Amino acid sequence: MTSRRAPRGAESADLDLFALASSIGEPAHAPPPAPEPLIDSTRYPGETAASAIAVSLLTQTAKDVIEGAFIPLWVRGEISDFKSHRNGHWYFCLRDGQAQVRCVAWKRDQRGIPAAPDDGMQVAAFGRLTVYAARGEMQFSVTRIEAEGDGLRRKALEITRARLEADGLLAPERKRRLPPFPRVIAVVTSPDGAALHDIVAVTRRRGANVRLVVVPAAVQGETAPEELCFALDQVNRWGGADLVIVGRGGGAREDLWAFNDERVARAVAACRVPTISAVGHEIDVSICDLVADLRAATPSAAAEAATRSRGELEGELRKLSLRMRSATRALVRARGDRLRHIGRDLASGGGEQVARRRTQRGAVSGRLHALSPLATLARGYAVARGRDGSTLSTVAQLSDGLPFDLVVRDGTVSARVERAGEDA
Amino acid sequence: MTFEERVARLEAIASALEHDGVDLARALELFEEGIENLRAAADELARAEARVQRLVERADGGFDVVDAAE
Numbered sequence: 001m002t003s004r005r006a007p008r009g010a011e012s013a014d015l016d017l018f019a020l021a022s023s024i025g026e027p028a029h030a031p032p033p034a035p036e037p038l039i040d041s042t043r044y045p046g047e048t049a050a051s052a053i054a055v056s057l058l059t060q061t062a063k064d065v066i067e068g069a070f071i072p073l074w075v076r077g078e079i080s081d082f083k084s085h086r087n088g089h090w091y092f093c094l095r096d097g098q099a100q101v102r103c104v105a106w107k108r109d110q111r112g113i114p115a116a117p118d119d120g121m122q123v124a125a126f127g128r129l130t131v132y133a134a135r136g137e138m139q140f141s142v143t144r145i146e147a148e149g150d151g152l153r154r155k156a157l158e159i160t161r162a163r164l165e166a167d168g169l170l171a172p173e174r175k176r177r178l179p180p181f182p183r184v185i186a187v188v189t190s191p192d193g194a195a196l197h198d199i200v201a202v203t204r205r206r207g208a209n210v211r212l213v214v215v216p217a218a219v220q221g222e223t224a225p226e227e228l229c230f231a232l233d234q235v236n237r238w239g240g241a242d243l244v245i246v247g248r249g250g251g252a253r254e255d256l257w258a259f260n261d262e263r264v265a266r267a268v269a270a271c272r273v274p275t276i277s278a279v280g281h282e283i284d285v286s287i288c289d290l291v292a293d294l295r296a297a298t299p300s301a302a303a304e305a306a307t308r309s310r311g312e313l314e315g316e317l318r319k320l321s322l323r324m325r326s327a328t329r330a331l332v333r334a335r336g337d338r339l340r341h342i343g344r345d346l347a348s349g350g351g352e353q354v355a356r357r358r359t360q361r362g363a364v365s366g367r368l369h370a371l372s373p374l375a376t377l378a379r380g381y382a383v384a385r386g387r388d389g390s391t392l393s394t395v396a397q398l399s400d401g402l403p404f405d406l407v408v409r410d411g412t413v414s415a416r417v418e419r420a421g422e423d424a
Numbered sequence: 425m426t427f428e429e430r431v432a433r434l435e436a437i438a439s440a441l442e443h444d445g446v447d448l449a450r451a452l453e454l455f456e457e458g459i460e461n462l463r464a465a466a467d468e469l470a471r472a473e474a475r476v477q478r479l480v481e482r483a484d485g486g487f488d489v490v491d492a493a494e
Contacts, residue, residue, distance in 0.1 A: 179428075180428065181426070181427050181428040181431070183426065183427075183428075186479070191478070191492075200474070200476055203474040204474045207472050207474075208472065208474055209427065209468065209469065209471070209472035209473065209474070210474055210475075211474075211475045211476075211477055211489075212474060212475065212476045212477065213477045213478065213479050213489055214476065214477065214478045214479065214492055215478075215479045216478070234479060234481055234487070235479075237485075237487075238479060238481075238487040240487070240489065310469055310472055313427075313469055314466075314469060316431065317431075317434075317462060317465055317466060317469075320431070320434040320435065320438055320462070321458075321462060323438035323441075323442065324434075324437060324438045324441055324455070324458055327438060327441035327442040328441055328451065328455070330442075331441060331446060331448075331451055383452070385449070389449065390449055391447065391448045391449035391452070393448060
């Protein structure tokens with residue numbers, strides 16, 4: 001009874017208000033206009049069987065209302081009935097103990113989802129509530145999914161790893177040796193990042209004679225995988241580098257995600273010159289790390305591994321000059337001629353002491369000089385050479401009247417054998 | 425010759441000199457060459473300098489390597 005009276009009360013209240021409103025600023029004698037009915041029942045679609053609306057109007061209206069009412073949001077629940085359609089779209093349900101909602105992840109929206117979720121996974125899904133008007137169904141359109149315990153990322157890593165492994169890209173025998181003396185190192189990274197700064201600083205500190213050629217790429221964010229692939233491809237097409245460092249400084253786990261992208265890993269594997277992966281993380285190993293010829297824990301470590309310090313190289317030169325020196329000494333000893341004395345002089349160390357006093361670099365060539373036959377000539381010895389350039393070192397090679405050359409310190413003298421005799 | 429090639433050549437010279445059968449005249453030549461290489465390699469080390477450049481792809485698909493602004 002109350003419910004029937006209430007509308008009447010409301011109507012009368014409306015009328016009273018109307019009377020009140022119209023009494024303000026209106027001449028008192030003006031007749032009040034007839035009130036508009038609140039609802040024109042003759043124009044209300046679907047009020048009667050005769051004005052029934054089409055199904056499509058109903059679902060379209062529901063679509064407009066629902067889609068207008070919800071902003072995109074995160075919803076948590078359990079995945080069930082997951083199906084990957086052959087057109088690439090994913091269909092599944094999200095549910096809890098009381099309810100469920102149908103979900104779709106369109107193929108184009110799957111980029112923000114590390115891997116297809118499995119039934120039973122507890123997830124948070126981000127999306128928009130939509131209505132599929134053609135079927136009158138409500139559908140949650142998902143663009144991102146995060147699984148409990150980072151399950152989807154772990155699954156994505158496993159899938160990628162298995163694919164690369166199947167293609168043999170992780171095989172240990174695929175690892176190439178780094179060039180011992182790289183001259184041009186391509187550095188694929190962000191031009192403004194900490195990684196580049198560290199690599200340049202380490203290379204300079206080591207006094208390495210090398211050109212670092214930066215090939216810029218975003219190292220985080222949605223475009224990072226494509227940009228990294230593109231930059232690596234540029235390095236290949238350019239062909240001027242003999243080593244590639246690809247990486248970035250440390251960051252949050254999701255910031256490093258591009259280096260777990262399968263496309264990036266394949267681009268690293270496709271590099272025609274050896275690669276060092278330098279993603280600034282100590283604990284986790286990225287997919288790029290597995291594919292690269294060398295994994296460095298940080299960009300600084302990559303620069304250390306890639307370059308050799310000036311001191312190291314100078315040591316190498318010293319070793320080589322020592323080898324030549326002892327080989328020559330042995331050579332000289334093996335010949336029973338006058339050079340034996342020179343060898344003895346050298347072995348006594350006179351030359352060595354002088355050399356030691358010189359600078360490191362000077363020492364290298366200084367020692368060689370001391371041993372060189374040129375230096376021997378400088379001390380007043382001469383080498384006899386046949387006209388064919390061969391060394392004449394035995395009596396048997398000389399006959400009476402034979403013309404030959406005497407090589408002395410500052411030139412060559414033409415000579416002739418007066419009398420060939422027996423060895424004294 | 426690159427530094428790497430010089431070092432490789434020096435290795436070869438040292439090996440040749442270590443070989444018993446080497447002729448003295450040949451040894452002389454090898455030494456001259458060894459000194460030359462050693463000096464050049466040491467000079468190169470003294471001039472060593474890390475340069476930072478940037479790869480730029482041209483519209484025609486070619487590449488330029490330009491010095492990076494620091």
